[in-house]
Structures are given as C-alpha cells and as structure tokens.
Amino acid sequence: MAWNQSFYSYNNLTGHGNAVANTNPLYLMEAQVNYYDQDLNLINNDQFVTCQLVSQDPLTVKYTVNKNAKWSDGVPVDASDLMLSWAAQSGKYNTGELKTDDNGNPIPQPNVVAFDASSTGLALVKDTPTISDGGQSITLKYSTFFADYPIALTMGVPAHVIGMKALGAKDGASAKTAMNTAFQKDDKAALKKVADFYNTGFDFTELPSDKELYLSSGAYLLTDFKKDQYMTFKVNPDYNWGPKPSIQQITYRFIPDAMASVQALQNGEIDMTNPQATVDVLGAVNNLKNQGVDVINTIGSTYEHVDMAENNKGPFDPATYGGDKAKAQQVRAAFIKTIPRQNIVSRLIKPLNPTATTRDSFTLVPGSPGYDEMVQQNGSANWKDADIAGAKDLLAKAGVKTPVTVRFLFAKDNTRRQNEFKLIQQSAQQAGFTLVDASRTDWGAQLPNTKIYDASLFGWQSTNTGVTANCDNYKTKGQNNFYGYSSAALDAACVKLNAATTPEDQLKYLIEIEKALWSDSFGTVIFQFPEIVASNSKKLQNVKMIPLSPGPFWNFWEWTTTS
Structure with missing residues (x-):
C-alpha cells in the first residue's frame, strides 16, 4: 500500500509527531484502548484494556490492562504505560514552556520540565492517579466532569524504555518503578530527563539500530x-x-x-x-x-484551512505594529478576504463532488447535527468568498503600506495544494499582498516553526467524534495552536465545553468558540476533503x-x- 508522506516519529502523542503520516503505521503496531467501527460507534477493546466508570461525581475512571499483553521485547504492558500518557498529556509536571529549534523540533531547556504534549482533558485529573491490582490498573479522578472522558486516555510509548534510556534503569521492572516514583514524588530532576526523552527520543526516519525505540x-x-x-x-x-x-x-x-x-x-x-x-x-x-x-x-474527515502566525514578527503579528492588536487583526482580516474560498471549491472540489460546498465551521462537519445553526451564528457569513475591495479598505484603514509580503507554507509535492496556492496568490495580489511560495516537503514537521512562514495551508483530520478536541487547535498554548493566538473568551468557552453534558450545551459553547475565531480573524476554513x-x-x-x-x-x- 502507499501513503504520500514518510513516517518520522514513533510518538504521535507529541505536538510535532501528531500527524497522519505517523498515526497510520502506528495503528498497525499499537494495541488500541478503543477504536471506531464503520458506523462510528466507539468500540472498547476490552481484550486489551477495560474502562470502568467508578463514579460520575466526582468523575472517576478505572482502567485495567490485560495481564497477558506485552511489548515485543517481552516486558508487560501495564498501568505504568498509561501513567506515562497521563503525565505527559496532563501538563501536571511542566515547569516551563516548550522550546523548539528552527525545524520545529523540541529542544531541552536547563532545569525546565516541558512535555511536548497537549494539556487535554487529562489536565482535569489534578492528583496523581493511583496504581493497583499488581500494577495492572490505574484510576483517574477528575476535578470536574469531562464530556469526552471515554476517549481521554490512550496508550502511547513504552514507559519502561524511557525509564531505561532516561533514568538509567537496567531492566523493565526497575524502569517502571523508577518512572512511577518520579511521578509520585514529583522529582523534577528525573522528570526533566523523562520529558526530554519522551519529546524526541522516539523520532526517526529510518530503522534505528536500537530495537527498543520501535517496540510493538x-x-x-x-x-x-x-x-x-x-x-x-x-x-x-x-x-x-x-x-x-x-x-x-x-x-x-x-x-x-x-x-x-x-x-x-x-x-x-x-x-x-x-x-x-x-x-x-x-x-x-x-x-x-x-x-x-x-x-x-x-x-473524508479532513478539512482544508488557512492559519496565520501571530508570534513571528511577520505581517499578522501585533509586534510588527508596535503591539497594536487591532491593526494586526485588520491585516489578518484583509488577507482572509482575499482567499477565494468559493472559487477553490468550484474549480478543485466540485469536479470530484458535485454537491460540495465551502465548509463554514472550524469545529463541525457540514451536514452534522448543529452545523446549520452554527453557520447562522458564528460570523462566517462575513467571509463567504473573496472580497478584494473589502480587503483593500481594511489595509487602508490599518494604514499598512502595500505590498504586504506573506510567506505561505504548504506541501511542496501536493498538486492540489499547488493549485490552491496559485488561486490564493492571484487573488491576494489584487488587494496588495505578495505571496511567497514557502512550500516544503517536510511541511508537517515545520508547523511549530513559525519563523519560516506567515500563513499555512493544510488539513486537520479528525481522530474521534469528541467535541472537546477542537480546543487543542485554538486555546491559548493548545497543542496544535502554533501561532500565538490567544482569546480569553475562547479559553473560557473551552472550559465550559469540557464539562458540558448535553448536546445543546456543547453546541452553545462551540458557537462561542467560533464567534471568537471569526471575529479575531484567526484564519479560515475552505472545504471538507474528498477522499x-x-x-x-x-x-x-x-x-x-x-x-x-x-x-x-x-x-x-x-x-x-x-x-
């Protein structure tokens, strides 16, 4: 079988490793706690891990790993591996911000613990989980209800390998003990070593000589x-x-x-x-x-979109205008108005799907429950298609000298994206933007590195049907928010969304999130992928x-x- 992008990280729970290029091969190698069937029903793989709802108030969930499950080196898969996933994704032990090099790869900082992982709903598990049943079970107690708790905890990289590589343990059993002790005692010196190895120790682009780096x-x-x-x-x-x-x-x-x-x-x-x-x-x-x-x-599940960097001293960053957020927002809004969304759909997507339309929501798929109500309220109607006159007017009001140069990142070897870029480039030029082709073959790994681009064109693919995962793309310092975007209103709505128990409340808070995104000119969405x-x-x-x-x-x- 064939795929269009090479594998580059065995750890797809990191920010830089979170890509379909890694997820597909890992799906063949990693036992799944749960998965979706043809009708998108969530199937719990009880042969591997059972998930028991102990209590709804406070929300308490117990996971038990099959005692026969083992890594391909013979070391048992157990609660220690789930403990590592919680520790990395909860953000509990982080003492500073993650830093990356010019290629978007995490780099260690002296005396700083920083896991390259999203602070997901697992951040609501404030206390270190308890391990029981001879090391086979782990129990998580949430500080507040979390709507997507059934899909919150997943199996990631093997804890014992990190224990041996980062903490110097001699075997699997002692490695797990060392890891769990570090978490329970909040040993910052040990946790720094754990985080640094977790972030990049499993990155490779060809078969490593060390077999422990690609266990199954x-x-x-x-x-x-x-x-x-x-x-x-x-x-x-x-x-x-x-x-x-x-x-x-x-x-x-x-x-x-x-x-x-x-x-x-x-x-x-x-x-x-x-x-x-x-x-x-x-x-x-x-x-x-x-x-x-x-x-x-x-x-398909993927949707095309354009994002803009607000943290690189480029044309969309307030720092370029002496910290003037309003001026930067006007420039972003002007750029969005130049993107010919309808023309892109008509020329590139309708020939594949005659009923295709623009996607007008950051969080909901066209045709899904609540989509029509969302589009009526989220503010997307103001950005339906290219508005060159409106873009020129905004640039004039902002007092920004044209042409405005925009470095545009996309997949160099992707024909459709090349065509999209040309259409956007031709349209944007009419309003005073000069788009520079910043395409790369390694574009996915470069997304965290906004030093090399000002706007990006790529697709987000949904991995689950949960509603809270959307926040990772947009909340302040979210795992997939590479751009420095921050909105107090959006962050507050995400907190409410986490605890929402009814579809009505979930839609209410999603609409609040999208109102912030559209009004702040975060970026735009274009179409749902044909597959x-x-x-x-x-x-x-x-x-x-x-x-x-x-x-x-x-x-x-x-x-x-x-x-």
Missing part, C-alpha cells in the same frame, strides 16, 4: 524501514489482546505524487492507495475498474473507509488476500 504492543512488528522508501510490517505472533489480522506482511510505501501511486497500483507494485484526490486522480483510478480496481470516492481509496480487489478484499483517522486502515484485521 499490537498486531504487527516493524521489521524494516528505508528512509523515504518504505516500511515493512510482519504479524506479531504473540498478539492476542485485540482483533487479529490474517495478512502476514504489509509493505507500506511512501509515494508523495498521487498519480505516481495510481501508476504503481496499475503496475501491480501496490495493492492499495489513498492519494490526494484530484480530478485527474479520480479519472485515473476509475479507468482501472475494468482491471479489478475497487474505488471508494467519498467525503479516494483505490484497491486491487483481485488480491485485497474488505477495504473500507471511515471519516476519521486512520481512514482505510481502521479495519486492517478484516482485510484478506487471495495470494
């Missing part, structure tokens, strides 16, 4: 990884704590060019591809139907798609082959 807890073992070429996965013979696959080996190839991946499918070099959808790609895969190629053409999955039905069967990450990989255990 799931269905497949990583056995080979050639940089920018392919990864090889072989079935884990010991795995019996989740759905078991029948396919013995998977070769996961990296083919950035969509048409090249279609050609590879036609030539029999691959059996499945999920390329970026374009009219040419759709036509090419449809032409292969008479050769036994199955084509899924649907709406194409093409597979060789003569060899590979039961390929299906869901509108959540990991897309067509969600049911790999149901795949079968005829040869």
Whole structure:
C-alpha cells in the first residue's frame, strides 16, 4: 500500500509527531484502548484494556490492562504505560514552556520540565492517579466532569524504555518503578530527563539500530524501514489482546505524487492507495475498474484551512505594529478576504463532488447535527468568498503600506495544494499582498516553526467524534495552536465545553468558540476533503473507509488476500 508522506516519529502523542503520516503505521503496531467501527460507534477493546466508570461525581475512571499483553521485547504492558500518557498529556509536571529549534523540533531547556504534549482533558485529573491490582490498573479522578472522558486516555510509548534510556534503569521492572516514583514524588530532576526523552527520543526516519525505540504492543512488528522508501510490517505472533489480522506482511510505501501511486497500483507494485484526490486522480483510478480496481470516492474527515502566525514578527503579528492588536487583526482580516474560498471549491472540489460546498465551521462537519445553526451564528457569513475591495479598505484603514509580503507554507509535492496556492496568490495580489511560495516537503514537521512562514495551508483530520478536541487547535498554548493566538473568551468557552453534558450545551459553547475565531480573524476554513481509496480487489478484499483517522486502515484485521 502507499501513503504520500514518510513516517518520522514513533510518538504521535507529541505536538510535532501528531500527524497522519505517523498515526497510520502506528495503528498497525499499537494495541488500541478503543477504536471506531464503520458506523462510528466507539468500540472498547476490552481484550486489551477495560474502562470502568467508578463514579460520575466526582468523575472517576478505572482502567485495567490485560495481564497477558506485552511489548515485543517481552516486558508487560501495564498501568505504568498509561501513567506515562497521563503525565505527559496532563501538563501536571511542566515547569516551563516548550522550546523548539528552527525545524520545529523540541529542544531541552536547563532545569525546565516541558512535555511536548497537549494539556487535554487529562489536565482535569489534578492528583496523581493511583496504581493497583499488581500494577495492572490505574484510576483517574477528575476535578470536574469531562464530556469526552471515554476517549481521554490512550496508550502511547513504552514507559519502561524511557525509564531505561532516561533514568538509567537496567531492566523493565526497575524502569517502571523508577518512572512511577518520579511521578509520585514529583522529582523534577528525573522528570526533566523523562520529558526530554519522551519529546524526541522516539523520532526517526529510518530503522534505528536500537530495537527498543520501535517496540510493538499490537498486531504487527516493524521489521524494516528505508528512509523515504518504505516500511515493512510482519504479524506479531504473540498478539492476542485485540482483533487479529490474517495478512502476514504489509509493505507500506511512501509515494508523495498521487498519480505516481495510481501508476504503481496499475503496475501491480501496490495493492492499495489513498492519494490526494484530484480530478485527474479520480479519472485515473476509475479507468482501472475494468482491471479489478475497487474505488471508494467519498467525503473524508479532513478539512482544508488557512492559519496565520501571530508570534513571528511577520505581517499578522501585533509586534510588527508596535503591539497594536487591532491593526494586526485588520491585516489578518484583509488577507482572509482575499482567499477565494468559493472559487477553490468550484474549480478543485466540485469536479470530484458535485454537491460540495465551502465548509463554514472550524469545529463541525457540514451536514452534522448543529452545523446549520452554527453557520447562522458564528460570523462566517462575513467571509463567504473573496472580497478584494473589502480587503483593500481594511489595509487602508490599518494604514499598512502595500505590498504586504506573506510567506505561505504548504506541501511542496501536493498538486492540489499547488493549485490552491496559485488561486490564493492571484487573488491576494489584487488587494496588495505578495505571496511567497514557502512550500516544503517536510511541511508537517515545520508547523511549530513559525519563523519560516506567515500563513499555512493544510488539513486537520479528525481522530474521534469528541467535541472537546477542537480546543487543542485554538486555546491559548493548545497543542496544535502554533501561532500565538490567544482569546480569553475562547479559553473560557473551552472550559465550559469540557464539562458540558448535553448536546445543546456543547453546541452553545462551540458557537462561542467560533464567534471568537471569526471575529479575531484567526484564519479560515475552505472545504471538507474528498477522499479516494483505490484497491486491487483481485488480491485485497474488505477495504473500507471511515471519516476519521486512520481512514482505510481502521479495519486492517478484516482485510484478506487471495495470494
């Protein structure tokens, strides 16, 4: 099978590692606490971890790991691994801000503990969780109700590996003890070492010589990884704590060019591809139907959007205007008015999906419950399509000298994004913006590094149906808020959203969040992705798609082959 971007981090719970490029391969290797089925029902993988609601007031949840589950080095998977996930994502032990280098990679700071992970709903678990049942169970007590508690805690990287690498433990058991002791005693010296290794110790772009850096807890073992070429996965013979696959080996190839991946499918070099959808790609895969190629053409979970940096002393940063936030907001608003949202949809998306429309919500998918009400109230109507005259007027009112230079980051090897950039560039030029092509092949890893760009064009993919995850993109210092954006009103709405128990209240607070985003000119959204999955039905069967990450990989255990 083929994917368009190479793997670069075994830890996709970090900010810089949180990408589909990493999530798909890891889904093959990591046992899942829960997953979604074809109808987007959340399925608890009780063969691996059971999740028990102990109390709703205070919200108390107990997780118990199957005592037979183990990492591929033979060390048991247990509550220590879940404790590490909580510690990293709760933010409890952080003593300072995370710093990154010019490539967006975390860099250690003297005497500072800073996990590169989002302060999610797990931040509401203020007290260190308790471990029981011989180290198999962990109990979390929330300080207030959290609407998405069923999906809050996930299994991440192995705690014992960090205990050995960062704390010098000699074996798995002593490593877990050292890790848990550091958390329970809030040992800052030890926790700094833990955080620093957690952040970057599992980053690699080819097979490491140290096998402990790519252990498996799931269905497949990583056995080979050639940089920018392919990864090889072989079935884990010991795995019996989740759905078991029948396919013995998977070769996961990296083919950035969509048409090249279609050609590879036609030539029999691959059996499945999920390329970026374009009219040419759709036509090419449809032409292969008479050769036994199955084509899924649907709406996906990803939405295209443009964000702007407010923290790099560029054209959208108040610091450029002596700290004048109002002037910076006017420049951002002017730029948004130049983005030809409707034209992009009409020219690039409607040929794939004739009913396609602009997406007018940062948080809700078109057609989902509450979407119409959201769009009526969130303020998006003011930004429906390009308004060159309005953009010029805003720049004039701001007293900003034109042309305004904007470095624009997007995927260099993505045809659709190249076309989008051209359309935006041509439109923005009419209002006085000069867009500089700052595209890169490693654009995903560069998102935290706003020193190299002023605006970015990419897609956010939903990984779950929870409502609170949206806040990570927009709240002050949220994991995916790379841009320095901060709104007291939005932050307050996120706090309320966390504890909202009814759909009505959840929509109410989502609307508050979006009103802040649109009025502050945070950025804009453009369209919901069309998705194409093409597979060789003569060899590979039961390929299906869901509108959540990991897309067509969600049911790999149901795949079968005829040869």
